[in-house]
Structures are given as C-alpha cells and as structure tokens.
Amino acid sequence: MIEGLQTPDYVFAASWEVCNKVGGIYTVLSTQANTLQAKFHDRLFYIGPDFWQGKDNPLFIESDNLCAAWRQYAIEKDHLKVRVGRWNIPGEPIVFLVDFQQFYSQKNDIYTDMWNRYQVDSLHAYGDYDESSMFAFATGKVVESFYRFNLTETDKVVFQAHEWMTGMAALYLQTAVPEIATVFTTHATSIGRSIAGNNKPLYDYLFAYNGDQMAQELNMQSKHSIEKQTAHYVDCFTTVSEITNNECKELLDKPADVILMNGFEDDFVPKxxxxxxxxxxxxxxxxxxxxxxxxxxxxxxxxxxxxxxxxxxxxxxxxxxxxxxxxxxxxxxxxxxxxxxxxxxxxxxxxxxxxxxxxxxxxxxxxxxxxxxxxxxxxxxxxxxxxxxxxxxxxxxxxxxxxxxxxxxxxxxxxxxxxxxxxxxxxxxxxxxxxxxxxxxxxxxxxxxxxxxxxxxxxxxxxxxxxxxxxxxxxxxxxxxxxxxxxxxxxxxxxxxxxxxxxxxxxxxxxxxxxxxxxxxxxxxxxLWKYFIQYYYEAYDIALRNAMKRLLNGQN
Incomplete structure (x- = not known):
C-alpha cells in the first residue's frame, strides 16, 4: 500500500458482468475480488443485474441474513427490488443483484434529468442502451438507499462504475449522494471498438477522428454520450491500458487519471x-x-x-x-x-x-x-x-x-x-x-x-x-x-x-x-493482482480527494 493515500471505508463496484459471465470484465472483477475482500472485509459490495428470478444462478449464493435490516427497508420503504448474497468465487464478496424492470416507466424523466444535469444524449437510444441505463439508474438508487440507511458523511465511500452500461449510476450518485466519490472505468471505448469493427483504420488516423462525429456516422450517439459525459464528470476516470488511453484522449476528449491494468489470480492454475x-x-x-x-x-x-x-x-x-x-x-x-x-x-x-x-x-x-x-x-x-x-x-x-x-x-x-x-x-x-x-x-x-x-x-x-x-x-x-x-x-x-x-x-x-x-x-x-491492485488504490485516493473538493465548492 502506498503511503499517504486516502483509503475508502466502503467500496461499491457495479458491472453488467457481476455474477453474469459474459466476457473479459467478468474475469477482471472475479479475480480481483479476493485481493480487495482481504483488504476491505465485507465493506466491499459488487452490484450486478438480476436476470435470475426463479432460476438457479450457480455464481450467486443468496443469503437472508446479510444486510437483512437494510434489505427490508430498501424493499418496503424505497420500493427497490434487490437480492443480497455472496459471489461464488474466491473471496466470496457480498453481492447485490438488482431488478430494474420497474424503472422503464420512468425512462423519459430519467433521460431528461440526465440531459439537463450532465448533457447525456439518450435521444438516439436503441438496442441494449435502455436496458443498461435502467440497470445503472436502479444501481444508483440501491447504493443511495444503503448509504442513507447504514452510513454517514464521515464514512469514506467509493463507487466504481465499469463500462458505459453503469455510467448513469455514477452520475445519479453525484447528484443524489454527492459525498460518495465516483470512479468510472472504460474497458474499451464504444466508439473505438465500433471504428475498428467497421473496418476503418483506427490507429493511423486516431488523431484526426472526432469522437462525436464518428458516433453520429456509426449510429452510436447515445452510448458514446453516456461514456464521454461520465468520463468528464466523475471524480476519477480510468481505463485499462495505454493503448485505450490514447483512444480516450482522442475520442472522449479526456485522458484517464489512472491506468488500471488487468491483473489476475493464478489459483486456478494446477501445479x-x-x-x-x-x-x-x-x-x-x-x-x-x-x-x-x-x-x-x-x-x-x-x-x-x-x-x-x-x-x-x-x-x-x-x-x-x-x-x-x-x-x-x-x-x-x-x-x-x-x-x-x-x-x-x-x-x-x-x-x-x-x-x-x-x-x-x-x-x-x-x-x-x-x-x-x-x-x-x-x-x-x-x-x-x-x-x-x-x-x-x-x-x-x-x-x-x-x-x-x-x-x-x-x-x-x-x-x-x-x-x-x-x-x-x-x-x-x-x-x-x-x-x-x-x-x-x-x-x-x-x-x-x-x-x-x-x-x-x-x-x-x-x-x-x-x-x-x-x-x-x-x-x-x-x-x-x-x-x-x-x-x-x-x-x-x-x-x-x-x-x-x-x-x-x-x-x-x-x-x-x-x-x-x-x-x-x-x-x-x-x-498478479497483488502487484496491479495498487492502481485501484490510487484511483480511490484521487476520487476521494476530488469528491471532497466538489463538496467544498458546493457542486452537486
């Protein structure tokens, strides 16, 4: 641990891939959990989408005892649908699985508010944008509820949003609970991936691309907008490599504050x-x-x-x-x-x-x-x-x-x-x-x-x-x-x-x-994560310091 860094008392990390094995981000989160859990001891909470009502999810061990008083409050008073348990991986961190269906009826109001406060353009939404945004909004509500019930402003709290799909959660929390420090991690810019996937040369022309213009050309305005605005507004913006940071500089007009390289654990390698x-x-x-x-x-x-x-x-x-x-x-x-x-x-x-x-x-x-x-x-x-x-x-x-x-x-x-x-x-x-x-x-x-x-x-x-x-x-x-x-x-x-x-x-x-x-x-x-986790601690420190500045300046 680097001397002089501020350390959070509580860490929340939200991703579409928590208890939901889709791609590389699942590997990032599921392998880092053991290292973070050893440091934060059940003051670490992962938040994922609940696709599993009535179905068995082998990755999720539900518990009636964990956070029981708050969960009852969240369900009865805040009208949230959330299940609490542990992720069935080394470290077994606490997980909140969030059902977000109820927020679709408020979609237009949510998007209007995001436009007014953070200039997020949801007008061109299609595909998985609505689903991801409703999950992100529900996630913000769940973290807000937990904070109001269990914590006070003397607690140092960090919320980390992974990928554009959870960006709206970070922005919601900056308004609703400005005391929470926000970190946003893009694992790949949506527009960079789209340029490459559409057989356009990405690297030689990177300096010449305008991210907003390319988003329009490739019909990616809404995903690009939530990603870009979250990057600009959060307390600490991060990405996973120097090569993606070059994309962030050019396509999101914002360099990362810290590079969070992806470590892994070797506990699954036989000897x-x-x-x-x-x-x-x-x-x-x-x-x-x-x-x-x-x-x-x-x-x-x-x-x-x-x-x-x-x-x-x-x-x-x-x-x-x-x-x-x-x-x-x-x-x-x-x-x-x-x-x-x-x-x-x-x-x-x-x-x-x-x-x-x-x-x-x-x-x-x-x-x-x-x-x-x-x-x-x-x-x-x-x-x-x-x-x-x-x-x-x-x-x-x-x-x-x-x-x-x-x-x-x-x-x-x-x-x-x-x-x-x-x-x-x-x-x-x-x-x-x-x-x-x-x-x-x-x-x-x-x-x-x-x-x-x-x-x-x-x-x-x-x-x-x-x-x-x-x-x-x-x-x-x-x-x-x-x-x-x-x-x-x-x-x-x-x-x-x-x-x-x-x-x-x-x-x-x-x-x-x-x-x-x-x-x-x-x-x-x-x-191994024992070497790469230090970059996360640096990101938490930057987020906590910037959140404090935000509060002192009275900017919600």
Whole structure:
C-alpha cells in the first residue's frame, strides 16, 4: 500500500458482468475480488443485474441474513427490488443483484434529468442502451438507499462504475449522494471498438477522428454520450491500458487519471503432477478429436497451437491467424506437424452426430469425415467467416498438409457435447497460443496462456502486449511471449511473423521448450493482482480527494 493515500471505508463496484459471465470484465472483477475482500472485509459490495428470478444462478449464493435490516427497508420503504448474497468465487464478496424492470416507466424523466444535469444524449437510444441505463439508474438508487440507511458523511465511500452500461449510476450518485466519490472505468471505448469493427483504420488516423462525429456516422450517439459525459464528470476516470488511453484522449476528449491494468489470480492454475496429468489428458483428447475428424494419426511430437476468445473476426485477429496457418502449411522450415485449434463461439447449432459416434468408439480412423474442419454444425454454415476463409485459402486438412485446422465453434464450458472439457483444462495441452489482435484494450487470453506456462504470440495493439514490451528481459518467444508489431496496414507482415515464430518454435529441443515454458510462467507472475491492485488504490485516493473538493465548492 502506498503511503499517504486516502483509503475508502466502503467500496461499491457495479458491472453488467457481476455474477453474469459474459466476457473479459467478468474475469477482471472475479479475480480481483479476493485481493480487495482481504483488504476491505465485507465493506466491499459488487452490484450486478438480476436476470435470475426463479432460476438457479450457480455464481450467486443468496443469503437472508446479510444486510437483512437494510434489505427490508430498501424493499418496503424505497420500493427497490434487490437480492443480497455472496459471489461464488474466491473471496466470496457480498453481492447485490438488482431488478430494474420497474424503472422503464420512468425512462423519459430519467433521460431528461440526465440531459439537463450532465448533457447525456439518450435521444438516439436503441438496442441494449435502455436496458443498461435502467440497470445503472436502479444501481444508483440501491447504493443511495444503503448509504442513507447504514452510513454517514464521515464514512469514506467509493463507487466504481465499469463500462458505459453503469455510467448513469455514477452520475445519479453525484447528484443524489454527492459525498460518495465516483470512479468510472472504460474497458474499451464504444466508439473505438465500433471504428475498428467497421473496418476503418483506427490507429493511423486516431488523431484526426472526432469522437462525436464518428458516433453520429456509426449510429452510436447515445452510448458514446453516456461514456464521454461520465468520463468528464466523475471524480476519477480510468481505463485499462495505454493503448485505450490514447483512444480516450482522442475520442472522449479526456485522458484517464489512472491506468488500471488487468491483473489476475493464478489459483486456478494446477501445479506439479496435477498439471502434468491435465496436460497429458488434454493432448490425448486433441489428438483423438483430430483422428476422428481428419482420419489421420498424430503423435505427441505434433505441435498444438490455438487461438480463442470472442468471435470478432478482424478485431481479435482470427483472419491473420488463418492466413498465418496457410503460409505455415507451405513453410519449408517447419519441422513438425501442426494441429491448429480455433476455439471461438459461433452461431452453433448441434454437435456432429457422426463425430460423436467416432469419439465413442475405440478404433483408430484412416478416412476423414465430410467437412473435416469443424466439430459442431452451425446455423450459418454457408456464411461463417472462419469457414469462408478456410475455403478461400483452400485449407482442407488433406493428408499431405503439415498444418491441420480444427474449428471448435462453441463455448468450452464442459458441456458442448463433443469435447466436454472446460477451457482451462484444454489450454494446458497446447504448445503455443496465438492472439494477433487488432483491437484489444487489454488481452486476458494471452495472459491466461502464459499463466498456464504456454508461450504466446500477441501484438503491440493489445494492452497486454504493450505491457510485456515494457518488461525487462523480454526479447521474443524465447522469453515466453512474442509481441509482434501491428498497425492498420501490416496484416501480411504479422501473418509472416506468426509463421516464422511457429517454425522457429518447431525447431526447439525439448530442453529449450522447457525453459521457454518456465519463462512464460514468470511473465504471468508479474501480472498478479497483488502487484496491479495498487492502481485501484490510487484511483480511490484521487476520487476521494476530488469528491471532497466538489463538496467544498458546493457542486452537486
């Protein structure tokens, strides 16, 4: 803990992904909770949306005793619908799940008030904007109710809003309970992601883009507006990497006060003989899957490489990964067979019956199945970007091809119907992972990979890649992480960089690979929350000081 920082007595953190596993923010919050809970001891409260009435949520352990008097007051006197319990993760922090349906009837009044006080433009709202805003407003009401019932102005309280979806909660609290210090964290600017996703060059032209103008052009006015106004009005504005901070400066006209880099906990990484056993089982499953699908046998000398994450074809660099595999297929320096796994959830239909039949049998197969590239049928087999590109590149898993590609188009949650193992139980079997991201504010997938001692290739357009470049003694794949330079226009060089790195890796001896794997693990150890949590404490300090100034100036 840094000397001289003001520390809050209570911390509230709100996100759409509390007890709601959607994406990377879930990983941020669920892994940091243990460290924060150890410091604040049940004076830490996470707030998420309640989608679960009448349904079992395995991530939420409801409690009748926790905050019982306040909860009754909140329900009866403040007419709020809130459930209290603990998040079923290490640290088991207290969670409020908020039902926000009742506020839709007040939507127009809420939006008018936000416009009058904070110039938030909700006129162009569509899609998930209303849902997120009503959740945010309900969240603000819940925190206000808790504060009025339990706390006084001598208590130092911080409220942290994650992503534009909870921005309205921070703004509401600045009006309703100005004593509460507000922090806003954008994990990716909505407009930056949209520019990149619409195949416009983001980085070379960043200085020339006007965020408001681009929001209009891309029909993103309302999301952009709540994000921008929250960034300007809160007591402390934060983001997750230097690369996203550049977006904030240019597109939101506001640099972050603190960069909150995403740490993680390694308590889910197996050790010793458990690790060795899991790795062996994962590899034999990959080889069995490949034999059943492709009709070819793979020995343990085969190099298993993989990419995974959200199905954002360009932003996550899935296109470059496939192009690199195409080039690797013709590379004379490649010394081993390669099995390339593409695990990104598409519009999945059903597990393949023919593949399932083969997987259940004991025999070894010498003929491929029809469509020997994919494990599950898709609803859009003829319009899927991965399958389209494999067809275009003529990557068909022919016997003479040294590189075989398998597309697993579903969440690896242990119940997909074919593989039936969790992602973490599979990544441990890979030799090398590849995440050539174009738009990646942080990049948990390469960080998780090195945590499992699997070396990785990423780019300097990922926050994680930039951070690795800042470490001493990092000079490429030999040190566990290869960070390739990526820009708006060097797609081909990145594909070559991946090809060359995999070829180089295929030439390493067993002892050299052991050293590389150990070094990969050492990179991950430098990204544990015990090191990165200090940035949160700095953000809390800035927020508390600025809230005090706000109060002294009489500005609600």
């Amino acid at each position: 010793g003989s458990t690790y060795a056993g899991k790795r062996k089982r994962a590899r034999s499953l990959f080889f069995r899957l490949a034999n059943c699908l492709i009709g070819e046998e793979f020995d343990d000398d085969t190099l298993i490489v993989g990419t995974s994450g959200r199905y954002e074809f360009k932003n996550k660099g899935i296109d470059v990964f496939l192009e690199a595999m195409n080039r690797l297929n013709r590379d004379r320096n490649l010394k081993k067979k390669v099995l390339a796994m593409v695990s990104v959830p598409g519009w999945v239909g059903s597990p393949r019956e023919d593949l399932l039949e083969r997987m259940k049998s004991k025999e070894k197969f010498t003929t491929p199945l029809p469509a020997p590239l994919i494990t599950h049928w898709l609803h859009n087999m003829t319009h899927d970007q991965v399958l389209d590109m494999l067809k275009y590149l003529d990557l068909n898993n022919r016997p003479q091809d040294p590189v075989k590609v398998i597309f697993v188009p579903c969440y690896l949650d242990g119940k997909d119907g074919i593989i039936n193992k969790h992602y973490y139980d599979l990544i441990v079997g890979e030799d090398l992972t590849i995440y050539p991201s174009y738009y990646e504010p942080w990049g948990y997938t390469p960080l998780e990979s090195v945590a499992f001692h699997v070396p990785t290739i990423t780019t300097d357009l990922a926050g994680f890649g930039l951070w690795v470049n800042s470490l001493r003694n990092q000079h490429g794949i030999e040190d566990g992480v290869q960070v390739l330079h990526r820009s708006d226009y060097n797609y081909s060089e990145v594909a070559d960089g991946i090809k060359d790195t995999v070829s180089l890796f295929s030439n390493k001896s067993e002892d050299e690979v052991k050293v590389i794997r150990r070094r990969a693990g050492q990179v991950a150890e430098q990204a």
